Amino acid sequence: MYFQKYIRNIRKILSYKLFTGLVFSVLGLLLFAILYTDVKPETYDMELFSVADKTIRSPKTIEDEEKTAEERNKAAEEVENVYVHRKEVAQNRVLLLTSIFDFVNEVNKEESAKKKEAEESKAEKEGSQLASSKLALLKSKLTADVTEDVTETISDQTLLQLLEADPSELEKARNILVSNVETIMNGKIREDQVNNVSSDLIGRIKSAGLEKNVENASIELGKYAIIANEVYDPKLTEERKQQAMNEVEPVKILQGQIVVQEGHLIDRDIYRQLDTLGLLKSKPTIKPFIGLAIFVLLLIGALYIPFTKLNEPEEKKQSYLLLLGIVFVGAIVLMKIISLMEGLEQYDIAYLFPAAMAPMLIRVMINERFALLMAIILAACGSIVFHDGISGTIDVEIALYILFSGLAGIMFLSDKSERFNLLRAGLLVALVNVLLIFFLQFIGSGQITNMEYLYFIINGVVSGILSAVLTMGILPFLEAGFGILSTMRLIELSNPNHPLLKRILIEAPGTYHHSVMVANLAESACEAIGANGLLARVAAYYHDLGKTKRPHFFIENQMNMENPHDKLQPATSKDIIIAHVTDGAAELKKHKMPKEIVDVAKQHHGTTLLKFFYYKAAETSDDVEESDYRYPGPKPQSKEAAIISLADSVEAAVRSLNEPTPEAIRSLVDSIVQDRLLDGQLNECDITIKQLETIKSTFCETLSGIFHSRIEYPGNKEQKVM
Structure with missing residues (x-):
């Protein structure tokens, strides 16, 4: 929560564009700094005609242009005049x-x-x-x-x-x-x-x-x-010479080739080769760093473009960006730490890297598209980090391993992302890892001992399981830190054994039953128009949590008892009813519930009028202000909040019908939606008239019966004591 406050303070100071540019710039600099040592060529302090104090091998395959030119000139000179x-x-x-x-x-x-x-x-x-x-x-x-x-x-x-x-x-x-x-x-x-x-x-x-x-x-x-x-014939002679030169193969210094052995004299030819390879401290090269800068720009561009097309509020996009950046940098740092273990002379320690961790985290917390992007980018970075100890080279094999392991984690992670599904996905990723390792080894026709087989299997299994374990361990911190409501978190909150839901069930059973009915209505309607049905269901479970403070003042909890509002002034009853909105939001915040659920609790009544108590007060006094009998709001800001607001009223109103026939339900639903439109309660959410028609049809289809009757208060059948 403190992290969220810190981020919100930064957002207040910086504009969206400046904030986004700053994050991408920092991310690019961090990536460059982390990969710097992997592309920095190892240089040596060697002098011409000195004795080499170590054996030096070529870090890459490169053409010896001077030697090639010399061989070609020699071939041309051997051609006789025509x-x-x-x-x-x-x-x-x-x-x-x-x-x-x-x-x-x-x-x-x-x-x-x-x-x-x-x-x-x-x-x-x-x-x-x-x-x-x-x-x-x-x-x-x-x-x-x-x-x-x-x-x-x-x-x-x-x-x-x-x-x-x-x-x-x-x-x-x-x-x-x-x-x-x-x-x-x-x-x-x-x-x-x-x-x-x-x-x-x-x-x-x-x-x-x-x-x-x-x-x-x-x-x-x-x-x-x-x-x-x-x-x-000078022309024909020149053609013959050129042909002879073209037939000379380029002279190459091969990767891993010994350039000079320890104790040998560094003559002009060896010194020239060291210079060509950029291994002399006296003549450093900046080409690898230019290449790394281009690589970083490509990766940052690959992240930036999808974010510009993301159809989310700016605040949410910023949270996603920070989350993606932290997960990405964390994965690269972990990759770097594992690469430092290569000095232990283990067999391909790179296979131990939990390649599916970051893609699974992004898959759970953002979406599948960014998870795929994360898998691709990590594979590209892994090809540089795990370079077999030779600077300036890339390892294509480990890139394939990281890519397919990450893709496996994304595919095996089901939409119902419970903890068990994460572990199951990790086990399947482990299997894919082992198969990938054997593929890479067999395709290279390498000689593998039984111990190496065992080691590869252990590495692949540990990588898959570690990916799942780290994902499960890190996920709660990221959810709390960024306030991102993931599918997994929603499923956990929908568990009836959650303390707050058990509290509603015990202290306000009628409210609990009402909330379940509202959840069913809201989920169906959201799915019909493409909104987040799971979010609507879970938010509906908690939207009336404030009623647990004074449960008997709400009609659904008044079983075999008098209505306490009969003995109270309308103004007092109004205050008690309105208080359940603020009390519920405060209680949800106290228990660190996600912002989306707190917002629904605040917004599900908008600024609607408590008509029953307003009319009752108006009957006894002419000095009654309508604004005093309205909920404080705000009005629904999202489609999910608007649908829950409508479902809440529809469910209560239908329960109050003596004969809930399909025609009566249709008429009542139309009346409630029309009343909300005329009252301006849906003005602040991006819901369309066409979607409202779909929502009304879904409500009518979903309502299957009434579990207990309600008292019809005079004035409006839609009104209920909330």
């Missing part, structure tokens, strides 16, 4: 040589006539002019008809030697040159092989026995004709 053999070059060079010789023969034929007409005395002069003319004509033909301008490479002297050569010698040179060039060029010749091939051709020409001038000309033509026909 050369392309151009077969058409041999034919082109042979055709070029043939064309040169053809042009030489053609020029000689054209100029031969001019040579015969020259005079004997001028032969030498004409010969010189003729040679010059033939050279010019040959160069013009070579330039005009050949795609490659050979005159830029072949000297004029070589051309003159060809022009002046004997036709038979020229033909011989042609055959030798064309034949050898074709033979040589049909082979593959690279740029660096041209000189060697040319030397080979020169040797062949010299061994052919040609005249000196023709031989020299042939050598120059041969050297000109020999070129590289196997050329370097």
Whole structure:
């Protein structure tokens, strides 16, 4: 109760949005702080070329990018340059040589006539002019008809030697040159092989026995004709190199791999690997903390979004938020404590964690949706907390275990959440835990000893039973602390052996019977319109608790006795009747009953008028204020309170009928509901006209008989002495 007062004081200071934002912020910071050590990488004070004082293993699998690049470059360097053999070059060079010789023969034929007409005395002069003319004509033909301008490479002297050569010698040179060039060029010749091939051709020409001038000309033509026909292809070479690089698998440092052994020298390669893994204190990394911050934001977002869509009053949503936060943080802390026991070298101590506890608590106190969300979030956190002692890793197996164990707790917890059902759910969760553990072990094909089997069974059973025991132990404190009325609490309060119900039964048996009838009517009506039927039933049991203070002043308890109100003034009777509302609320508060039940006790009469005593007072005096004969209120604030208020009046009014036929009951129910509407008693609750019609039909169907008659007081059949 003190906790509830403390929370209410905070709510008065902070607005709903500010309060919600503050709770989510604190929850996020706490979660980050708890998981901080689980993601913080373990670092070492290592120096280059020092001796390692311990064996260090890799905490994760990571690509060694520098080593990978080195291996890929090495593979690329091993790829030889790609050369392309151009077969058409041999034919082109042979055709070029043939064309040169053809042009030489053609020029000689054209100029031969001019040579015969020259005079004997001028032969030498004409010969010189003729040679010059033939050279010019040959160069013009070579330039005009050949795609490659050979005159830029072949000297004029070589051309003159060809022009002046004997036709038979020229033909011989042609055959030798064309034949050898074709033979040589049909082979593959690279740029660096041209000189060697040319030397080979020169040797062949010299061994052919040609005249000196023709031989020299042939050598120059041969050297000109020999070129590289196997050329370097840079594009294809680059493609081959890239292919070789792509075929190299990334070099990885595997999780658990020994990076350096104790007593070994830390060379450059080892130091680089330690740096890559973020294990050096001199070069810390913030990436794990950024990742954790993102993880926390995702979890807080997963909690925040459903709360924004929760259709509940702001005060109740805040209580739910605090409850969820406390249960969540408590479960994480418990998870953390168990994870610290991993150093005891036990077999998977994580299986001991009571994974179903938090989901079952939320299932009982809030709803199934948030319980499912809790199971998912705890599984995600468990994968980080139980990381096999290697920082920065997650354990998927334990995440599955926590998730399915939590889901089992939610599913096996029935709607009738009595204590026994909690224990039964815990036993079923234990069975599921054992099956889950065996599944995880068998799927990994692990070698399990008989002792390990026994240990796993014990862990799974303890986890399930501990979940139920902790839920049963914690639940009363949370209910009292947050004032949340759970299904389990309602069922406990509905037990006829509850001290207050026994008190009503003993001290005011008529009131007890009346309350049971009202409970039946209210529960049926609530369920018909989708309200909380169980809450209505339990609240109806206690709504008239105040009558136990003066039970004989209420008509249902007046058996074989005079009505004491006959001897009292209307004002006194009014005070006694009205007092049962405040007396009942005070008594319920004294016994720390839930707020919802106290509210029903206060609101079940609203501000209705005590018509019988008002009319009686008005008959004796004109100075009577109607407001003095009204209940203090407040008017019903919830559907359950409104339905109990209507059921209370309907049950009393029907008992007062001499002949309670279905038509009479229908007419009376319509009259009572109409009167409450006109009096504005239903203005402060969110009940609709359509729902009121459903409620009236349900009342008429539920009323099956009258157990004892009531006196019909004049003025209104609906009125009863309360």
